[in-house]
Structure formats: structure tokens, C-alpha cells
Amino acid sequence: MSVHYLDHAATTPMRQVAVDAWVEHAGAGNPASQYASGRRARSVLDSAREEIAALLGCEPVEVIFTASGTEADNLAVRGLFHAADTNRIISTPIEHPAVLETVTALAAAGAEVELLPVTASGHIRDFSALAEPAAVATMMWANNETGAILAVGEFLAAAAAAGTPTHLDAVQVVGHLPVDFRELGATSLAASAHKFGGPRGVGLLLARRSPAPRAVLHGGGQERGIRPGTVDVAGAAATAAALREAVAELDVEPQRLRGLRAKLLAAIRGSVPEVLVHTVEPALPGHLHLSFPGAEGDSLIMLLDSLGIEASTGSACSNGVNRASHVLLAMGVSESDARGAIRFTLGRTTTDADVDAVAGVIADVVTRARAAGLAFG
Ligand code: PLP
Numbered sequence: 001m002s003v004h005y006l007d008h009a010a011t012t013p014m015r016q017v018a019v020d021a022w023v024e025h026a027g028a029g030n031p032a033s034q035y036a037s038g039r040r041a042r043s044v045l046d047s048a049r050e051e052i053a054a055l056l057g058c059e060p061v062e063v064i065f066t067a068s069g070t071e072a073d074n075l076a077v078r079g080l081f082h083a084a085d086t087n088r089i090i091s092t093p094i095e096h097p098a099v100l101e102t103v104t105a106l107a108a109a110g111a112e113v114e115l116l117p118v119t120a121s122g123h124i125r126d127f128s129a130l131a132e133p134a135a136v137a138t139m140m141w142a143n144n145e146t147g148a149i150l151a152v153g154e155f156l157a158a159a160a161a162a163g164t165p166t167h168l169d170a171v172q173v174v175g176h177l178p179v180d181f182r183e184l185g186a187t188s189l190a191a192s193a194h195k196f197g198g199p200r201g202v203g204l205l206l207a208r209r210s211p212a213p214r215a216v217l218h219g220g221g222q223e224r225g226i227r228p229g230t231v232d233v234a235g236a237a238a239t240a241a242a243l244r245e246a247v248a249e250l251d252v253e254p255q256r257l258r259g260l261r262a263k264l265l266a267a268i269r270g271s272v273p274e275v276l277v278h279t280v281e282p283a284l285p286g287h288l289h290l291s292f293p294g295a296e297g298d299s300l301i302m303l304l305d306s307l308g309i310e311a312s313t314g315s316a317c318s319n320g321v322n323r324a325s326h327v328l329l330a331m332g333v334s335e336s337d338a339r340g341a342i343r344f345t346l347g348r349t350t351t352d353a354d355v356d357a358v359a360g361v362i363a364d365v366v367t368r369a370r371a372a373g374l375a376f377g
Contacts, residue, residue: 001307001308002308002353002357003308003309003310004308004309004310004353004354004357004358005310005349005350005354006309006310006311006344006345006346006350006354006358007310007311007312007343007344007345008286008345008346008347008348008349008350009144009147009172009195009284009286009287009314009343009345009347010312010345011194011195011200012194012195012196012197012347012348012349013197013348013349014194014197014198014199014238014242015197015198015241015242015245015246015348017241017242017244017245018193018197018198018199018238018239018241018242018245019238020241021234021237021238021240021241022199022234022235022237022238023234024234024237025041025044025233025234025237025238026234028040028041028044028233028234029041029233030230031044031045031230031231031233032220032222032230041233044233044236044237045231045233045236045237046060047237047240048233048236048237048239048240049063049065049236049240051240051243051244052204052239052240052243055240055243055244055247056174056179056180056181056189056191056204056206056243057179057180057181057182057183057184058181058182058206061209061224062181062206062207062208062209063204063206064204064205064206064207064223064224064226064227065202065203065204065223065227065231065232065235065236065239066202066203066204066205066223066227067201067202067203067229067232068192068201068202068203069098069169069171069190069191069192069195069203070097070098070203071203071205071227072190072191072192072203072204072205073096073098073099073102073138073167073169073171073190074098074102074216075205075213075216075217075226075227076138076167076188076190076205076207076213077089077099077102077103077106077136077138077167078102078106078213078216079212079213079214079215079216079226080135080136080165080167080187080188080211080213080214081106081111081135081136082213082214082216083135083165083211083212083213083214084134084135084136084165084211085135086133086134086135087110087111087112087135088111088112088113088114088132088133088134088135089103089106089107089111089112089113089114089134089135089136089137089138090113090114090115090116090129090130090134090136090137090138090159090164091103091113091114091115091116091137091138091139092115092116092118092124092139092140092150093115093117093118093326093327093330094118094122094140094143094145094148094326094327094330094331095138095139095140095169096140096144096169096171098169098171098190099138099140099167099169100326103138111135114129114134116129116130116139116155118330118331119331120331120332121148121280121331122143122146122148122278122280122327122330122331123148123150123151123280123282124139124150124151124154124155127151127154127155127158128158130155130158130159130161130162130164131158131161131162132162133162133163133164134159134162134164135164135165136164136165136166136167136187137155137159137164137165137166137167138166138167138168138169139152139155139166139167139168139169140168140169140170140171140172141168141169141170141172141173141177142170142172142173142176142177142283142284143172143327144171144172144314145278145289145314145315145325145327145328145341145343146278146279146280146283146287146289146314146327146331147172147279147283147284147286147287147288147289147345148279148280148282148283149173149177149282149283149284152168152184152186156168156184156185156186160185165187165188165211166186166187166188167186167187167188167189167190168184168186168188168189168190169190170189170190170191171190171191171192171195172195172284173191173284174189174191174192174195174196174204174243175191175195175196175197175242175243175246175247176195176196176246176250176254176284176285176286177250177254177284178247178250181206186206187207187208187211188205188206188207188208188213189205189206190203190204190205190206191203191204191206192204193235193238193239193242193243196242196243196246197242197245197246197348198235198238198239198241198242198243199235199238199239199242201232201235202232202235202236202238202239204239205226205227207224207226212224212226213226215228217229249348253285253348254285255285257285257286257346257347257350258285260346260350260351260352260354260355261285261286261287261288261346263352263355263359264288264344264346264355264358264359265277265288267355267358267359267362268290268358268359268362271359271362271363272292272362272363272366274292274293274294275290275291275292276290276291276292276293276333276337277289277290278290278291278328278331278333278341285346286345286346286347286350287343287344287345287346288343288344288345288346289314289341289342289343289344290341290342290343290344291328291333291337291338291340291341291342292340292342292366292369292370293336293337293340294336294340294370294373295340295366295369295370295372295373296339296340296369296372296373297313297339297340297341297342298313299368299369299372300340300342300365300366300369301313301342303365303368303369304342304358304361304365307357307361307365308357309357309358309361311342311343311344311345312342312343313325313341313342313343314327314341314342314343315327315328315341324338324339325338325341328341340369344358
């Protein structure tokens with residue numbers, strides 16, 4: 001049975017250029033060591049840092065290697081909050097848990113949190129909370145579930161007018177849309193290598209020199225003291241190689257994905273009665289987030305999996321229990337409709353054959369999932 005992978009927003013296969021760079025530098029030593037092998041490792045790390053900086057429009061010193069997008073988000077949100085002398089945080093209700101849970105933990109420790117309201121399409125409705133200064137304002141650039149691209153220009157301009165430092169969670173955007181950190185003017189920005197064909201376990205935090213996040217982790221002072229710990233040189237080289245290739249494809253790949261997504265949506269709408277489409281423009285080109293009311297997302301995924309089609313509900317589930325997505329609930333989707341959500345995300349390796357495979361089975365899969373009904377309630 002051939003496998004049709006349609007979960008590229010969860011992770012996308014490593015690019016060959018990244019594998020090659022990874023293998024080439026797998027034996028690199030500690031880039032902080034002063035002797036020859038350390039200096040060689042340092043030179044590979046410096047090149048990776050310079051290349052990433054050039055591709056993302058920042059200074060090499062502003063590139064901080066982390067172990068995940070989650071870590072980059074935590075270091076930035078906590079670090080900027082603790083670097084400020086006010087107690088207020090501004091965010092949104094549709095953040096990935098990497099930001100949402102960090103903000104929730106800071107709120108439990110006494111921070112005053114205000115969330116920007118969202119529309120039914122999953123975009124931000126009102127930025128006026130940014131008029132009052134805050135310790136940090138943190139927002140995702142594009143949503144991992146729906147693919148909605150948020151108005152970062154408006155967000156950053158409003159925060160800057162109040163003198164509020166800003167963090168952008170750009171994990172779904174870097175390598176998928178052009179990014180120019182200098183031009184944006186954000187204080188910090190998080191990315192994750194495995195979302196653009198780099199290795200799992202490498203994140204990027206772009207952080208301006210000032211205001212810099214206060215250290216959350218303490219150690220040997222690597223990465224400006226913001227992310228201490230010996231840096232993974234092979235991972236950094238592989239990340240730079242993957243990003244170079246991803247950015248070079250930006251002229252053509254989004255259009256190709258839009259075409260495939262339109263075909264997939266037309267096929268689903270043509271064969272399944274009652275479909276709710278949660279992906280509304282402006283949105284990432286490879287996302288298609290839907291609900292089939294009356295079906296359980298987990299049933300849809302298991303039925304598709306049994307047919308070799310890999311997709312997800314799009315939301316982080318805890319302990320295997322399918323909860324209605326906080327993103328869909330914030331958009332005003334009912335709890336039962338949210339439980340019937342499924343996310344297809346197309347990417348670099350997606351072809352017409354993958355779309356045709358879904359088109360060929362989706363009507364039957366939804367009928368069977370609807371017959372099974374909702375697990376509880
Ligand atoms: N932020 C967003 C928007 C994401 O989609 C993800 C991953 O799904 C993360 C943060 C976390 O990234 P990582 O998997 O590298 O920890």
C-alpha cells in the first residue's frame with residue numbers, strides 16, 4: 001500500500017541537501033573549543049549562522065540556535081517578559097501551545113494577560129489592546145491548524161507605537177513565505193527547522209540586540225547566554241542548507257500547492273455533503289482544515305490511516321483524548337463541529353496522486369465516521 005503523507009505542517013520530510021550537510025558534519029566537535037577541531041566546528045557553525053541571517057534578513061549575531069520551535073517561543077516570551085518592568089502580556093487565543101502554555105504559566109504566576117479577539121475566519125479582529133504598553137506582545141504569524149496568515153504588520157506597528165517589545169511565532173511561515181526580520185521590526189521571531197525540510201530538534205530564535213530576552217536557562221553562555229548549551233553544529237549546517245533550498249523555491253512552490261489544494265477541496269466538496277471549511281484567505285498555501293459535522297476527527301484519521309493516508313486533526317491532543325481545538329472554539333465553531341475537524345497539509349513532496357487518493361475514498365470514510373458518531377456527547 002502506498003502512503004500518502006498529508007501532514008506537512010506537523011513535520012515535513014528532511015531535504016536531501018539537509019541530510020547531506022548533516023552527515024558531512026556529524027563528527028563536528030565542540031564549536032567553543034580553542035584547538036583546531038573546535039575551530040573547524042566553529043567555522044561550520046559561523047557559516048550556517050551567516051547563511052540563515054542572510055536568508056531571513058537579520059544580523060548573524062541575532063540568530064540563536066535552539067533545540068525546537070517550542071524552546072525558541074519559551075525563551076522569547078518568558079525572557080522578554082522578565083526583561084521588562086511591567087506585568088502585562090498581550091497575545092491571542094489561537095496560539096500554538098508553545099506560546100499559549102507559556103503565557104498561561106506566566107498568568108498563573110501573576111502576569112496580567114489580554115488576548116486579541118479573533119474573527120470566524122481565524123484572523124485577528126481588533127488590535128486596540130496594543131495601544132496600552134505591555135511587557136511583551138506575542139502573536140503567531142500563521143496558524144498551524146487553519147493556516148490563517150495574521151496581520152503582523154498591523155500587530156507590530158500598534159505594539160511599536162506603544163513601545164511594547166514583540167515576539168512572532170513564525171514556525172509555520174519560515175521557509176514558506178518570504179521573511180525579512182529587519183524590515184518587520186519585531187523584537188524576536190521563532191522558527192523550527194523540521195517545518196521546512198531541516199532536521200527535527202533544531203529551532204531558531206531571531207533576537208535583536210536590544211531589548212534582548214532575559215536568560216531563562218543558565219549555563220556556559222553560548223548563544224549570547226540566551227540559549228546556553230553546546231550547539232549542534234551538524235543540525236545548524238543542515239538547517240541552513242534546508243532553508244537555502246526552501247527560500248529558493250518560494251517563487252513557484254506556493255502556486256503549485258494552491259493548485260493542489262483547490263483540487264482537493266473541490267473533490268471533497270463534490271463528494272461529501274456538509275463540509276465546514278476553516279481555512280480562509282489570507283492563508284498558507286498548503287493548509288486545508290475542515291470539519292465533517294457528526295464525525296469524530298479521530299475516527300476520520302484512523303480510517304484514512306488504514307487506507308494509507310496520513311492526516312491529523314491539527315490540534316495537540318493530550319493523553320490521546322480528542323478535545324475540541326481551542327483555535328476552532330475561539331473562531332466560534334461549536335464543540336461538536338470542532339470535534340469533527342481534520343487537517344490536510346500539503347507540502348514539497350505532495351503530488352496529484354496524493355490528492356487523487358483522498359478524493360477516491362473521502363466520501364466513504366466520512367460516511368463510516370458519521371455512522372460511528374461522536375465518542376462522547
Ligand atoms: N509554533 C507553531 C505555530 C507550530 O506549528 C509548532 C509546531 O507544530 C511550534 C510552535 C513548535 O515547534 P517545534 O515542533 O519545533 O517545537
